[in-house]
Amino acid sequence: MIIQYPSPTHGVRRLPVDMLLLHYTGMQTGPAALSRLCDPASKVSAHYLVEEDGRIFQLVDEHRRAHHAGAGYWRGEQDTNSRSIGIEIVNPGHEWGYRRFPGAQIRAVITLAQAIMSRHDISLVLGHSDIAPDRKTDPGELFPWDLLAENGIGIRPPVIAVAGRLLICENATGEAVMTAQDLLARIGYDSQQTGCWDRNSMINMTAFQRHFYPRRLDGLVDEGGWCALEKVAAI
Numbered sequence: 001m002i003i004q005y006p007s008p009t010h011g012v013r014r015l016p017v018d019m020l021l022l023h024y025t026g027m028q029t030g031p032a033a034l035s036r037l038c039d040p041a042s043k044v045s046a047h048y049l050v051e052e053d054g055r056i057f058q059l060v061d062e063h064r065r066a067h068h069a070g071a072g073y074w075r076g077e078q079d080t081n082s083r084s085i086g087i088e089i090v091n092p093g094h095e096w097g098y099r100r101f102p103g104a105q106i107r108a109v110i111t112l113a114q115a116i117m118s119r120h121d122i123s124l125v126l127g128h129s130d131i132a133p134d135r136k137t138d139p140g141e142l143f144p145w146d147l148l149a150e151n152g153i154g155i156r157p158p159v160i161a162v163a164g165r166l167l168i169c170e171n172a173t174g175e176a177v178m179t180a181q182d183l184l185a186r187i188g189y190d191s192q193q194t195g196c197w198d199r200n201s202m203i204n205m206t207a208f209q210r211h212f213y214p215r216r217l218d219g220l221v222d223e224g225g226w227c228a229l230e231k232v233a234a235i
């Protein structure tokens, strides 16, 4: 059952829906997040909020544009709000005590995501940090992307046994750097082929790690991370 809990913050979509964007709330409690997402002064909203006990609240109609993504980029498109349906998943986040997502909550997210995907032609299931890696860390490295993928939602993070040696360090230059920057761009990140593993590359790689290779979160590329980049870019 979905609890209707309307937010006044929404507008007209300018693009067809092709993305499901997942967030954590990053606030101390679920009720605090719900209240903020329904406060016109906050200017933010989302289509759904999923509580830790699995209760689902609908705040905005799926046909309307909710304000959950902010400035971002994925495969050349910057108006993420117009192309996406946003789900806020209650978790205090990195600021207030990041913790594992309870089973009941994840089961509710899976059921909700499957229902949304049956109604729309969604080809992308991403985290907020994927489209805004310089500003956002949600839903974060504890989010069970593999479990969602098992249920037909999004890309399964590649299983890689060995991290291996470090291939790209901070400020590294050369052919490998160019290739890794190209792989990040092909996946969807706003990655330029500068030939130097600069701050922007580190930020993009950290977002990739959070979603697809949470063994390390430092923006550097080891052999396992390289393998993960190649596998995700090939999908």
Ligand SMILES: [Zn+2]
Pocket (backbone or CB within 6 Å): 022, 023, 024, 068, 128, 136, 138
């Ligand atoms: Zn978010």
